Amino acid sequence: MNMVFFILRRLALAILVLFGLSILIFIIARVIPGDPARMALGPRAPEYAIENLRKQMYLDKPIYEQYYIWVKNFLTKGDLGISLLTRRPVQEDIKEFFPATLELVIVSGIFMAVTGILLGVVSARYRESWVDSFTRVLAYFGIATPSFVWLVLFILLFGYVWPILPTVGRLSRGITPPLHITGMFTIDSLLTGNWRTFWDALLHLIMPAIALAMGGLSQAARITRSSMADHMDKDYVTLLSAFGVPNRSIFMKYLLKFSLIPTISILPLDIAALFANGFIAETVVNYPGLSRYGMSAILNKDLNAIVGVIIVLGAIYTLVTILIDIIVAYLDPRVRLIRRAT
Amino acid sequence: MSEINLLHIENLSVSYRIYRGLLKVLDGVSLEVRPGEKVALVGETGCGKTTTVKSILNILPRQAIIHRGKVFFKGKDVLRASDSDLNYLRRRGVSMIFQDPTASLFPIFTVGDQISTVIRAALSEDANNTQLKESSLFETALKALRAASLPDPERILRSYPFQLSGGMRQRVCIAMALATPRELLIADEPTTNLDVTIQDQVLRLISNMVAEKNISLILITHSLGVAREIADRIYIMYAGSIIEMSQTDDLFENPLHPYSRALLNCVPKLTGEGIGQGVPGHLPDYLNPPLGCRFEPRCPKSMPICKKIKPSLKEVAKGHFVSCFLYDSLGG
Amino acid sequence: MEVRKMKMPKAMDFSQKWDNFKRLSHKFSRSRISLVGLFSVVIIITLAIFAPLIAPYPEHAGAFVDYAHASIPPCREHLFGTDIMGRDVLSRTIFALRGALLMAIGVIGIVTPIGVIVGLVAGYNSGSLVDTILMRISDVFLALPSLVLALAVAAVLRPTLFNAMLAVCVSWWPWYARLTYGLASSIRNETFVQAAQVIGASHFHIIFKEVLPNCLSSIFTKMALDVGWVILIGASLSFVGLGEQPPTPALGTMVADGARYLPELWWVCVFPALVIVWMILSFNLFGDGVRDALSPEEA
Numbered sequence: 025m026n027m028v029f030f031i032l033r034r035l036a037l038a039i040l041v042l043f044g045l046s047i048l049i050f051i052i053a054r055v056i057p058g059d060p061a062r063m064a065l066g067p068r069a070p071e072y073a074i075e076n077l078r079k080q081m082y083l084d085k086p087i088y089e090q091y092y093i094w095v096k097n098f099l100t101k102g103d104l105g106i107s108l109l110t111r112r113p114v115q116e117d118i119k120e121f122f123p124a125t126l127e128l129v130i131v132s133g134i135f136m137a138v139t140g141i142l143l144g145v146v147s148a149r150y151r152e153s154w155v156d157s158f159t160r161v162l163a164y165f166g167i168a169t170p171s172f173v174w175l176v177l178f179i180l181l182f183g184y185v186w187p188i189l190p191t192v193g194r195l196s197r198g199i200t201p202p203l204h205i206t207g208m209f210t211i212d213s214l215l216t217g218n219w220r221t222f223w224d225a226l227l228h229l230i231m232p233a234i235a236l237a238m239g240g241l242s243q244a245a246r247i248t249r250s251s252m253a254d255h256m257d258k259d260y261v262t263l264l265s266a267f268g269v270p271n272r273s274i275f276m277k278y279l280l281k282f283s284l285i286p287t288i289s290i291l292p293l294d295i296a297a298l299f300a301n302g303f304i305a306e307t308v309v310n311y312p313g314l315s316r317y318g319m320s321a322i323l324n325k326d327l328n329a330i331v332g333v334i335i336v337l338g339a340i341y342t343l344v345t346i347l348i349d350i351i352v353a354y355l356d357p358r359v360r361l362i363r364r365a366t
Numbered sequence: 367m368s369e370i371n372l373l374h375i376e377n378l379s380v381s382y383r384i385y386r387g388l389l390k391v392l393d394g395v396s397l398e399v400r401p402g403e404k405v406a407l408v409g410e411t412g413c414g415k416t417t418t419v420k421s422i423l424n425i426l427p428r429q430a431i432i433h434r435g436k437v438f439f440k441g442k443d444v445l446r447a448s449d450s451d452l453n454y455l456r457r458r459g460v461s462m463i464f465q466d467p468t469a470s471l472f473p474i475f476t477v478g479d480q481i482s483t484v485i486r487a488a489l490s491e492d493a494n495n496t497q498l499k500e501s502s503l504f505e506t507a508l509k510a511l512r513a514a515s516l517p518d519p520e521r522i523l524r525s526y527p528f529q530l531s532g533g534m535r536q537r538v539c540i541a542m543a544l545a546t547p548r549e550l551l552i553a554d555e556p557t558t559n560l561d562v563t564i565q566d567q568v569l570r571l572i573s574n575m576v577a578e579k580n581i582s583l584i585l586i587t588h589s590l591g592v593a594r595e596i597a598d599r600i601y602i603m604y605a606g607s608i609i610e611m612s613q614t615d616d617l618f619e620n621p622l623h624p625y626s627r628a629l630l631n632c633v634p635k636l637t638g639e640g641i642g643q644g645v646p647g648h649l650p651d652y653l654n655p656p657l658g659c660r661f662e663p664r665c666p667k668s669m670p671i672c673k674k675i676k677p678s679l680k681e682v683a684k685g686h687f688v689s690c691f692l693y694d695s696l697g698g
Numbered sequence: 699m700e701v702r703k704m705k706m707p708k709a710m711d712f713s714q715k716w717d718n719f720k721r722l723s724h725k726f727s728r729s730r731i732s733l734v735g736l737f738s739v740v741i742i743i744t745l746a747i748f749a750p751l752i753a754p755y756p757e758h759a760g761a762f763v764d765y766a767h768a769s770i771p772p773c774r775e776h777l778f779g780t781d782i783m784g785r786d787v788l789s790r791t792i793f794a795l796r797g798a799l800l801m802a803i804g805v806i807g808i809v810t811p812i813g814v815i816v817g818l819v820a821g822y823n824s825g826s827l828v829d830t831i832l833m834r835i836s837d838v839f840l841a842l843p844s845l846v847l848a849l850a851v852a853a854v855l856r857p858t859l860f861n862a863m864l865a866v867c868v869s870w871w872p873w874y875a876r877l878t879y880g881l882a883s884s885i886r887n888e889t890f891v892q893a894a895q896v897i898g899a900s901h902f903h904i905i906f907k908e909v910l911p912n913c914l915s916s917i918f919t920k921m922a923l924d925v926g927w928v929i930l931i932g933a934s935l936s937f938v939g940l941g942e943q944p945p946t947p948a949l950g951t952m953v954a955d956g957a958r959y960l961p962e963l964w965w966v967c968v969f970p971a972l973v974i975v976w977m978i979l980s981f982n983l984f985g986d987g988v989r990d991a992l993s994p995e996e997a
Contacts, residue, residue: 030868037837044838052854093690117571151428168979170930170936172950173971176957180968184961257427259469266423267542269487277483278472285474300843304934308957319938322853331848338841356474357526 027353027360034349038342043339046331050091053327059083060327064108081105081327092332099203104335105328109321114332117317122336123207124194125302125313128236131210133295136237136244143241144248145280148289151253159245166242173299175308182231191227192310199224229284232305239301240294244287252283281355289352296344299337370395371438372550372582373399373422373460378435380426382419382652389652391417393660396679400549404576404583406597406614408590408629412649414606416465417553422447422584423460424452439550444655447667450674457488460498462545462552463572471527480521481507481542488546510545511538515571520657533564537571544575550582569596590629594618602626605649605660608679612686624667624687658688667692722778725991738980746795759793759806761945764778772965779965781955790947791973797859797942798949798977801932802925805870805890813874814913820875821882836872844869848931852940859942862892862935863936866928877920881913888912895959915992922988926981935972946951949974 061077062069073086082090097103104114115298147156183191190196194209202212202221209225255261256279264274302315303322314333321329353360380392390416398406399546407415420426424444437444437446439459464470471480482503489506499698504523511519514537516641527535536556543551553572557565573596576583589592593600593614600617602610602625610623622628647664650656656663662672671691705719727733750756754776764784772779778787818833844866852865885891886909894904936943936950942953949970956967 039839041837042832044834045841048838049850052850061801107575134420164979164982165975168926168930168982169975170933170937170978172934172972173953176953176960176967176971178958179957180964211939259464259466260472261465262420262425262427263462263470263539264424264483266456266462267484267487269483278698282472290701297843297845298857300846303849304938307938319849322849323938328626332855334846334850335840337843337846341843358473358528361526361529 027350030228030353031346031350034346038062038346041342042335042338046095046335047091049331049334050094051087053330054087054090060108060325063325078322093319104332107321107326107329107332109324111327111328114328118314118332119206121312121314121317124209124311125299125306125315127208127210128229128233128302128306128311128313129227129298130208130296132233132236132298135233135242136295137291140241140244140282140291141239141248143245144287145252145283147245148252148256148283149275156249159249162245163242163246165240167246169238169241171235172304172308174238175232175305178231178235179309184238189231190224191231194225194228194312195221196228209309228311233310234309236298236301236305240291240298242296244291247290248283248287251286254280255283285352285355288355289348292344292348292351293341296341300339370445371398372401372403372440373397373584374437374438375418375422375436376438378418378421379692380421380434380435381424381431382413382427383429383431385410387653388431390655391606391652392435393676394654395606395608397608399582399599401549401583402582404573404582404585404596404598405587406587406593406600408587408600409603410588410645410649414601415603416554419462419554419584419586419601422552423456423462431619443658459491459546460550460552463536463539463543463554463556465555467539468527468559470539470614471535474555475526476523477525477527477538478504478507479521479528481510481538481545484542485510485545488534502645506545507541507681510541513544513575514538514541516541532560533568536568540568540572540575544579547579548581549585551576552584552586554586555588556585559586572596604631605655606652607660607676607689608687609653609661609677610688611682612684616683616686620686622682622686623661623690623692624665624692625661628666699837722991725880726987729987729990731983732990735983735985735987737977739984742795742980743799743976745792746799748798749792751794753786753789753924755786755789756793758789759947769963772785778969779963781966782959782963788967788994789969790952791949794942794947794949794952794970795973795977797946798929798932798974799934800859801866801941802928802981802990805858805866805928805932806921808867809871809874810917813871813876814910816871816875817878817880818882818909818913820899821879822886822909824879824883832875836875839869839872840876842869845931845934848935849938849940852935857940859948862932862941864938864952865935865954866931867910870924870928873924874917878913879918881916883907885909885912891896894910905945915994917991919985919992923982925984925985929974929978929981949977 050110052220059074059078061074061083065074065077082093086091088217094105097105104118106112106116107117110117143155143159143162144328147153147159150156178189179191182189195201199221202209202216202218205215206211210222210229213219213221213225261274264278300317302313303319305311306313306316314336315328318333318337320326321333322360369601375395375397378389378392378395382389382391384395395414395418396408396424397418399403407418409415417430421432422444424447426432435445439455442455444452444455447455459470471477480508482497482500485503485506489503507523508519510670511522516522516534516537522530522534523537527538530538536559540556550570550608556572560568569592572583572585583596585593585596590600596615600612600614601608602617602623604625610617610621610626617626618630621630621642645664650660650663656673658674658676659665659672660676662668665672670692675691677694678685681687682693726736737816745752749759753759762783762785766784767776767780768784769782770776770783770784776786776788778791780786781790804840816836820829822827847869848862848865850865852862853867855861855865882905891904894908895953899908933950933953934939936948937954939954941949941950951969952970953974956963956965957969959966
């Protein structure tokens with residue numbers, strides 16, 4: 025009951041925050057110097073066309089009115105306005121580009137979580153072994169290297185020096201995209217049993233996915249390792265082994281769950297942040313996803329697209345934060361029960 | 367030294383590896399416990415009491431190095447025991463109550479969860495009990511909590527450690543230790559981290575339960591007063607060595623070692639805070655301990671030989687052992 | 699403890715400060731890897747400051763063209779090779795350190811006072827309307843990954859190093875507000891703060907003389923740990939062209955330009971990329987050392 029109340033409260037706050045975010049982004053997007061209508065139509069467009077476009081985008085109205093119209097259209101019709109670049113409704117564009125990015129984030133996120141946690145657990149379990157040293161060094165470099173640097177190095181190594189992976193796009197030329205079901209090529213091709221497309225789509229995902237995952241992976245490995253190593257020396261672990269509880273069951277049942285709490289409260293945010301890091305990574309490998317769309321919107325001052333993409337990302341990010349709070353409250357009774365008391 | 371010993375530690379030396387070198391914490395500790403006997407191990411904080419008893423269960427931290435010595439439980443060497451012997455020792459033979467009840471329980475698992483894990487492990491050694499039922503686990507846990515005079519045991523089983531007071535937590539640990547039959551209980555300063563008002567209750571509880579079940583007890587304490595109340599026999603430890611051992615009454619009537627005397631002198635001043643102020647000086651540096659007697663730098667009766675040779679534990683009266691050159695006919 | 703703090707003189711005299719410094723530097727230097735970080739940071743700063751003296755071809759850092767010597771692979775005259783305009787990549791890389799460092803100094807220098815003041819005010823008044831408003835505003839800025847917000851702001855402004863700095867600041871100050879808020883709202887309930895209130899000290903005095911000094915070590919730690927992050931975000935911004943503009947060299951821009959000529963002119967891209975990693979790694983190691991030195995628990 026209290027948990028439900030807690031979640032509702034968090035959701036209400038999240039909506040407030042998203043409103044704030046939309047205002048912030050709206051203001052940022054409107055202080056762009058220069059006339060967006062003129063930029064969209066080019067220098068040689070006739071004056072009346074520009075005037076028309078400005079009317080169409082309500083650019084002739086004061087900014088609070090523009091915001092009011094935007095909110096009204098969004099809430100009543102789910103309408104985010106027209107993209108100046110693609111000349112299509114922004115929500116359509118987002119719908120089209122989102123699955124590709126989601127696919128990339130999922131693959132990258134799985135790789136990040138599995139490898140990061142595994143490395144952390146193994147190096148805590150075998151402290152001062154070679155795995156531990158390897159993880160330490162990897163973590164230092166993983167955190168210090170921007171994802172675009174990883175990507176450029178990967179492209180050089182696995183695209184050119186030892187060409188085993190494709191460097192551009194979502195699919196190789198000559199391979200037809202699978203039937204649109206989810207929009208995610210790997211899943212759609214699996215569903216339709218098209219192995220060749222599946223394999224090709226997967227190969228295209230590997231490099232950007234790993235490059236994006238490196239930072240979060242390093243962080244997850246580091247946090248998991250230190251949290252687990254910390255707990256292993258504590259009395260509650262010694263006590264259970266003093267009572268002859270098998271090491272394996274201490275490890276699997278107690279230690280693992282307890283040690284993963286800090287990782288779990290960071291990792292989903294790192295995964296959600298992949299949408300953001302994807303802004304650059306997708307642009308580098310020309311991967312047609314939402315992040316590349318957002319990047320080109322930003323670079324081309326495509327007002328409605330900027331606002332649309334950022335609101336979507338903000339919503340995802342905020343929901344993930346709430347999700348983390350719920351998971352952590354579920355895992356750690358101290359969070360759940362002490363909050364209730366106050 | 368006789369074959370009826372339940373536990374026999376022989377000349378045990380343990381060091382801890384730290385980044386500056388080796389902390390030579392235990393230097394030839396010998397100790398024994400007979401069935402049904404209550405023994406106290408007394409010494410100031412940091413003198414190696416906990417290290418000594420952790421070696422009995424072979425749960426020394428991973429930085430520990432055992433240089434020498436043996437630990438026999440019912441004639442079997444614990445430090446070189448097979449897995450099955452070690453499991454027998456930990457599940458049926460010896461149980462331990464740790465110093466800090468707050469640190470002894472996983473904060474995010476219920477008391478019931480942890481106590482039943484312990485009971486399950488203990489009963490899994492029993493051939494008749496191969497099929498453990500959750501309900502019988504639950505019953506055993508309830509009985510144990512009730513025996514530790516905890517009110518409303520059903521609620522406590524469902525509680526998380528942070529929902530209980532320090533005293534209740536320590537009672538839970540006592541219940542855990544004595545939920546299933548044992549032959550020896552080790553209580554490592556079980557009351558140090560508790561409120562003064564409940565220290566006495568918890569001590570009495572331990573003492574009563576041990577007497578009721580007729581099992582042996584090693585009580586670690588830094589208070590001679592507590593030791594006198596509970597123990598049949600007292601070991602006094604200083605800087606990793608046993609420096610005196612005798613029956614409780616003997617010791618209080620006729621303390622021999624200068625350190626023991628100093629300790630007894632501050633008994634009336636004891637507040638449970640420690641005894642450091644009663645004996646001038648500090649424990650020696652374990653990285654470079656004194657060559658001879660480790661108490662020599664603080665000893666009011668230091669002699670030249672004390673700096674060079676470490677005295678060994680010798681019987682100077684019947685059942686009264688001391689390691690000091692003052693009582694050594696060979697000593698100068 | 700609290701009482702002692704109250705009696706503490708307003709300013710430490712020089713010998714106390716010196717002792718304090720010696721103690722901290724001892725703790726710092728216990729870890730060899732932090733010393734490596736410090737050493738490396740000193741090298742980076744020296745290179746940046748004395749770039750015109752150290753760089754083999756300082757004139758290549760500007761609008762310089764020499765097609766006769768274009769696209770030379772690494773050799774003795776050009777350790778990092780030359781780019782398609784014949785400019786020495788090493789010299790440009792050394793000069794680019796300046797922008798990256800300025801970015802870090804600028805961002806942390808702007809963000810810290812803003813965030814700390816917001817956090818102090820909100821934390822000291824925790825539970826009040828001021829607290830709610832300030833912290834909800836900072837929540838809005840935290841509702842996006844900082845890179846996206848920085849990209850959006852940087853894109854709106856004219857692309858210059860200073861504007862990139864501002865963009866990162868917009869996304870970064872709430873972290874300092876959050877940190878200080880947490881510290882201040884708990885310190886507020888300490889006895890020595892309450893004692894100061896009883897005596898009748900002004901809010902200004904309490905916030906800046908009682909609460910702030912007790913937040914400083916955490917704030918310094920965060921600043922030290924953040925340098926690497928800021929350099930990373932700055933490099934990302936300049937990678938997409940939203941930082942220092944050509945012909946002035948910027949590490950991210952150099953990587954981006956070089957990536958277009960992969961794999962043939964690999965050196966144009968790889969060396970600046972490795973320098974980015976080296977730079978962030980050094981500051982991170984240094985930051986870890988500062989954190990360990992300032993953390994209260996003794997090991």
